[in-house]
Structures are given as C-alpha cells and as structure tokens.
Amino acid sequence: MAPRRVVITGQGSINALGHTATETCHAMAEGRCGIGPINVRDVERLSIQIGGQVQDYLAEDHYNRQQIALYDRFTQFTLLAAKEALAQSGLVFEGALAAEAGVVLGTAAGGVNTWDENYRSVYEEGKNRVHPFVIPKLMNNAAASHISMVYNLKGPSFTVATACASSNHAMGQAFQLVRSGISRAMVTGGSEAMLSFGGIKAWEGLRVLSRDACRPFSANRNGMVQGEGAAVFVFEEYEHARARGADILAEVVGFAMTSDAADIVMPSKQGAARAIAGAMKDAQLNPEDVGYINAHGTGTAANDKTECAAVADVFGSHADKLMISSTKSMHGHLIGGTGAVELLACVMALREGIIAPTIGYEEPDPECALDVVPNEAREAQVDVVLSNAFAFGGLNAVLALRRAP
Known part of the structure; x- marks a missing residue:
C-alpha cells in the first residue's frame, strides 16, 4: 500500500498568548510576550514567580x-483546543470514519493540579479521604479519553509522555497512523498545566528557570520559563480532505525520532542532528528546501548551543540562509504541550508567510550564530519548515511540514 499524504485541516489552542489558535498566531506575529507574574496558591513561597500563565480563564x-x-486543568485546556480545531476542520465522526479515527495527545505530567490539591488535602490538612474521581482526573490519558468520548473517536487513542518532546512524538504517531492507511483522520496535539505550587517547586530544584524572562539564543539568557496550555490539530488523509472540500492549512511530510542514549538531562548534538536529518530524509528533502525551523530553544545555555550546533551540522553552508526562532520566548515552555503550540508558528509561516520572532534577544552569542529572527516577526515565503523538540531523557522528535498542496 502506497503511503498516504497527510494534511492539517483544523487547529485550536489556548495558552498564555491567547484563548484560540487565531489569537495565538496574531500575538506571535506581533512579538507579544505572554510571560508575566503568576497567580498560584502560596506564590510567595516560590523563588520563581513568573510564567506563561493562561490569563482571564475561569473553568x-x-x-x-x-x-x-472530572476535568483537571490540562484536560479543560485540551477540550477547548479540540473544540476549535474540530469546528475548523468541519469533520463529523460517524460510522466507518468514527471507527478508525482516534486521538493521540502528548503531556509530560497530566493532572499536576489534581496531584497538588490532593497532596495538600491529605498531608497538610490531614484529611483521610479524597474525591472518588482523583485517579480518572489526574491520569495522563484523561484528556485523550475525554476527547474520544466527546467526538465519538473509536479508533487508535492513547497518550505519549516523553517530557518536552511529548507533543511532537504524539503528532508523529498520528501522522504515521494516517500515512499508513490505518485511519483517515486523527486528532492530535498536546497539553500541560504544571503551573501550581508543587509543579513550579519541582522545577526550581533543577535550577534551570529564569527569574525574569526567556531569552533564547541571546548571550545573556539565564534559563527557561514555564508555560501552560494546549494545542490540538486534525491530521487528515489528503484525498479524503480534498474530496470533501476541506480548507487545508499545511501538509505534514516527515517525522523522525531518536534517543541520545547519553544523559538524563544534558542534550546531545548528535542525537538532535540525527532527528533533524531523519525527518528530512523521511520527507525526501534537501537542506536547501527548508526555509524555517521552529527551534526547541528553551533559553538554557545547554539547549541553545547544542541545538544550534546540530542545525549547523545538518545544514552545512545552508545554515546561514535558514531562519530559526523560538516562540518559547513569548509563551514559555509548555513542557509536554510545547511542540503542539509551536506547530501553530510553523503553520503560520507556511500559510501566511509570517515568521514568528525570538523575542527578548539582546546580545549575540557566537555559539548561536544563526538567523534567530530577533525580536520582530518577518515576512518571508517559505515552502518547508521543521519543528524541533528535544526532551530530558535524551528523546528527540522532529516534524517536517510543507505548504498546503
């Protein structure tokens, strides 16, 4: 069976930049910063008091x-993003289509707010009972399961948890399920809601968080900033989408995943480079075909320098002609949900010819001497883009997208 072509026919999001995918893309195009003071219980006990928090949100x-x-905050975000994506796609899941369509989502930690609240209840307040729905609420697959139930998705459905690469791994699996012919349509993406006292306190222990801003690739960067939210997409078989007259946003053309097999927290240039090169090989691309890369770009020295070195290795002389930016500078690092929100910037680059910037860039770093689209969005026509995700544990996942056919 010949591989099927896979296209994106719907997208939705809620994050620190906006409550919809459209709002998010407008904010990215404006170079707006969604990072600011956070509002969580016991914030005064935290050393880090900033984040990419979803504002003006009431469950x-x-x-x-x-x-x-029944819905933890990460599930609430996912359902809102899915509603927007499926409304845009126009798909209704019935009969044979419902039987084969499924949902693959990424999250690193699932129901962190539920864990946090119930640990407090038991350990701090001394209660001996918790709500009967604590387990169904906090489990990593809760969001995927609720989407399957709301939209009648009866095919392959599961959750991927690979730290910061979770969403890219999930979307890669959805891509392969459609490309292989197993399903004509998959709902995919990721979410995270780790901005709670316990969630932030755990990250503080790593000493990788910035106290003031996320400045990827800038010589004066001082760490990453956590974010929260979700983004969801509809991946659909091209002929199926075309037959029903769907508006195609972009085509997914390649995917690769690798393992560094080296260190639990320090990234490897070789592992990242093999993932980038693997996605290009899968998509049958040459270096000069790629115009833009949405970087993992966390704002830590270890990630930024490793990623730039990997890009330089793979692209050689073409690396100087590439645009590479990190939207984490605007919405923060959504951990397991980050690759999904960042895919919005990739679709925007292909569909609207707007390259999202790396904001907060102040000082050139000779070890990150690439075109990082500093501080202001840029208009540029690109035909192919890559989206990088490199996770703790040395797990890497890279997607390749092409302009809509």
Missing part, C-alpha cells in the same frame, strides 16, 4: 460542576 465559564470535578 466555570466553560464547564459545569460535574465536569470540573
């Missing part, structure tokens, strides 16, 4: 009391 505006008892 009660979207869900009833019974749903809130």
Whole structure:
C-alpha cells in the first residue's frame, strides 16, 4: 500500500498568548510576550514567580460542576483546543470514519493540579479521604479519553509522555497512523498545566528557570520559563480532505525520532542532528528546501548551543540562509504541550508567510550564530519548515511540514 499524504485541516489552542489558535498566531506575529507574574496558591513561597500563565480563564465559564470535578486543568485546556480545531476542520465522526479515527495527545505530567490539591488535602490538612474521581482526573490519558468520548473517536487513542518532546512524538504517531492507511483522520496535539505550587517547586530544584524572562539564543539568557496550555490539530488523509472540500492549512511530510542514549538531562548534538536529518530524509528533502525551523530553544545555555550546533551540522553552508526562532520566548515552555503550540508558528509561516520572532534577544552569542529572527516577526515565503523538540531523557522528535498542496 502506497503511503498516504497527510494534511492539517483544523487547529485550536489556548495558552498564555491567547484563548484560540487565531489569537495565538496574531500575538506571535506581533512579538507579544505572554510571560508575566503568576497567580498560584502560596506564590510567595516560590523563588520563581513568573510564567506563561493562561490569563482571564475561569473553568466555570466553560464547564459545569460535574465536569470540573472530572476535568483537571490540562484536560479543560485540551477540550477547548479540540473544540476549535474540530469546528475548523468541519469533520463529523460517524460510522466507518468514527471507527478508525482516534486521538493521540502528548503531556509530560497530566493532572499536576489534581496531584497538588490532593497532596495538600491529605498531608497538610490531614484529611483521610479524597474525591472518588482523583485517579480518572489526574491520569495522563484523561484528556485523550475525554476527547474520544466527546467526538465519538473509536479508533487508535492513547497518550505519549516523553517530557518536552511529548507533543511532537504524539503528532508523529498520528501522522504515521494516517500515512499508513490505518485511519483517515486523527486528532492530535498536546497539553500541560504544571503551573501550581508543587509543579513550579519541582522545577526550581533543577535550577534551570529564569527569574525574569526567556531569552533564547541571546548571550545573556539565564534559563527557561514555564508555560501552560494546549494545542490540538486534525491530521487528515489528503484525498479524503480534498474530496470533501476541506480548507487545508499545511501538509505534514516527515517525522523522525531518536534517543541520545547519553544523559538524563544534558542534550546531545548528535542525537538532535540525527532527528533533524531523519525527518528530512523521511520527507525526501534537501537542506536547501527548508526555509524555517521552529527551534526547541528553551533559553538554557545547554539547549541553545547544542541545538544550534546540530542545525549547523545538518545544514552545512545552508545554515546561514535558514531562519530559526523560538516562540518559547513569548509563551514559555509548555513542557509536554510545547511542540503542539509551536506547530501553530510553523503553520503560520507556511500559510501566511509570517515568521514568528525570538523575542527578548539582546546580545549575540557566537555559539548561536544563526538567523534567530530577533525580536520582530518577518515576512518571508517559505515552502518547508521543521519543528524541533528535544526532551530530558535524551528523546528527540522532529516534524517536517510543507505548504498546503
């Protein structure tokens, strides 16, 4: 069976830059910063008090009391993003299509807010009972399961947890399920809601968080900034989408994943380079075909220098002609959900010819001597883009997208 072509026919998001994919892309095009002071319980006990927090959000505006008892914040975000993506796609899952369509989502930690609240209840307040739905609420697959139930998705459905590469791994699996002919349509993406006292305190222990801003590739960077939110996409078989007259946003053309097999936290140039090269090989691309890379770009010295070195190795002389930016500078690092939100910037680059910037860039770093699209978005026509994700544990996942056919 010949491989099927895979296209994106819907996208949705909620994150620090906006409550929809459209709002998010407008904010990216404006170079807006969604990072600021956070509002969480016991924030005064935290050393780090900034993040890419979703603003002006109340669960009660979207869900009833019974749903809130069952949906952790990461699930709430995912359902809102899925609603937007599926409305845009126009797909209705019935009959044979419902039987084969599924959902693959990425999250690193699942229901962190639920863990946090119930640890407090048991250990701090001394209660001996928790809500009967604590396990169904905090489990990593909760969001995927609820999407399958809401939209009648009866095919392959599961959750991927590979730290910061979770979303890219999930979208890569969805891509392969459609390309192989197993399903004509998959709902995919990722989410994270780790901005709680316990979630931030755990990250503080690593000493990789910035106290003031995320400045990827800038010589004066001082760490990453956590974010939260979700992004969800509809991946669909090209002929199926074309037959129903769907608006095609972009084509997914390649995917690769590698393992550094080296260190639990320090990234490897070789592992990253093999993932980038693997995605290009899968998509049958030459270096000069690629115009833009959405970088993993966390704002830590270890990641930024390793990623730039990997890009330089793979692209050689073409590396100087590439644009590479990190939107984490605007929305923060969504950990397991980050690759999904960043794919919005890739679709925007292909569809609208707008390259999202790396904001907060102040000082050139000779070890990151690439065109990082500093501080202001740029208009440029690109035909092919890559999206990088490199996770703790040395797990790497890279997607390749092409302009809509």
